[in-house]
Amino acid sequence: MAMSEGECVRLDLNESPLPPPREVIEAAAREVERANRYPEPSRLRLLESLLADYAGVPEGYVAVFNGGDEALRVIIERLGGEGVAAPRYSFTMYKYLSRALGSALEELEMEDDGEWWRLREPLEPRSRLVIIDSPNNPTGSPLLSEDLAVSMLEKGHTLVVDEAYYEFYGKSLAGLTEAYDNIIVLRTMSKAFALAGLRVGYLIARPSTLERLAAKALPFPISRPSLEAAIKALELRSYASEIVRYVEAMKPRYRAALEKAGFKVYGSKTNFLLTRAPSTDALKKLDDRCVRVRRTELGPEWVRVTVGGEKELKALINALSD
Numbered sequence: 001m002a003m004s005e006g007e008c009v010r011l012d013l014n015e016s017p018l019p020p021p022r023e024v025i026e027a028a029a030r031e032v033e034r035a036n037r038y039p040e041p042s043r044l045r046l047l048e049s050l051l052a053d054y055a056g057v058p059e060g061y062v063a064v065f066n067g068g069d070e071a072l073r074v075i076i077e078r079l080g081g082e083g084v085a086a087p088r089y090s091f092t093m094y095k096y097l098s099r100a101l102g103s104a105l106e107e108l109e110m111e112d113d114g115e116w117w118r119l120r121e122p123l124e125p126r127s128r129l130v131i132i133d134s135p136n137n138p139t140g141s142p143l144l145s146e147d148l149a150v151s152m153l154e155k156g157h158t159l160v161v162d163e164a165y166y167e168f169y170g171k172s173l174a175g176l177t178e179a180y181d182n183i184i185v186l187r188t189m190s191k192a193f194a195l196a197g198l199r200v201g202y203l204i205a206r207p208s209t210l211e212r213l214a215a216k217a218l219p220f221p222i223s224r225p226s227l228e229a230a231i232k233a234l235e236l237r238s239y240a241s242e243i244v245r246y247v248e249a250m251k252p253r254y255r256a257a258l259e260k261a262g263f264k265v266y267g268s269k270t271n272f273l274l275t276r277a278p279s280t281d282a283l284k285k286l287d288d289r290c291v292r293v294r295r296t297e298l299g300p301e302w303v304r305v306t307v308g309g310e311k312e313l314k315a316l317i318n319a320l321s322d
């Protein structure tokens with residue numbers, strides 16, 4: 001009998017292999033009992049202020065969304081009318097949302113040195129709105145230095161820095177929001193905070209910029225369980241560092257397993273690895289064994305592999321040595 005997707009080994013979505021702490025799960029579960037009540041605006045304000053503290057920006061600089069995807073939709077809808085520039089290889093949602101919302105997509109060229117990827121310079125986007133994931137999905141490479149970001153801000157672009165993998169990299173450009181009103185930083189609690197299923201994303205920008213985006217137009221952007229889980233997660237925030245440490249310890253083992261099977265593996269400042277399989281046959285073995293990895297636009301042999309846990313690693317090794 002064919003297995004359902006849910007029973008497959010999921011190394012295709014860059015999720016955390018570890019669940020959040022019990023207290024976080026319980027905080028969400030308690031709220032399901034109050035499902036007849038709308039979320040409390042004061043709890044949303046508390047979450048925004050905890051996130052501002054976590055990001056090291058002033059109060060008022062954070063707006064919460066139902067996942068980073070929803071924040072991207074709002075950005076592209078409000079600011080993407082004259083086109084969107086994004087790295088040629090980047091988070092698939094940029095392309096998907098631009099197409100769905102009728103914005104022309106301009107691709108920024110990239111190049112690699114065999115280990116890391118970067119944007120090809122000089123970087124001269126024609127579009128006013130520029131979205132860059134740094135570290136980049138699917139390459140795992142940081143793409144934006146502070147100098148490169150500032151040069152685009154000084155030229156008047158609206159720069160969206162997608163820091164979905166911030167915790168794995170440890171460096172942020174969120175501090176630039178105090179000096180520039182044309183930078184917007186996107187973050188998510190889906191990765192290092194292990195809350196992908198509860199959908200908590202947020203934007204960091206000057207209050208006037210958030211207003212321009214109508215980023216706080218909805219009184220209930222996320223559900224009661226999501227709100228309370230996110231608040232508890234920030235109160236217990238050191239667990240995110242433990243997840244990062246766990247992933248960093250697993251990463252060389254995933255790399256070694258893939259290299260042993262003949263895959264070329266790139267450097268990574270994220271919880272996934274960009275790889276090039278020795279052949280599409282190797283990928284078929286993974287498919288046949290229900291080990292899901294993510295195809296990329298780099299070519300048929302190029303796949304992105306999430307750094308998961310022990311169980312997933314064993315399944316990957318077994319499938320590759322089959």
Ligand SMILES: Cc1ncc(COP(=O)(O)O)c(C=O)c1O
Pocket residue numbers: 013014066067068069070091133136137162164187188189190196199200201
């Ligand atoms: C670069 C990047 N940005 C944003 C997201 C969206 O995160 P979410 O919608 O789960 O908050 C992801 C998820 O994989 C991502 O890789």
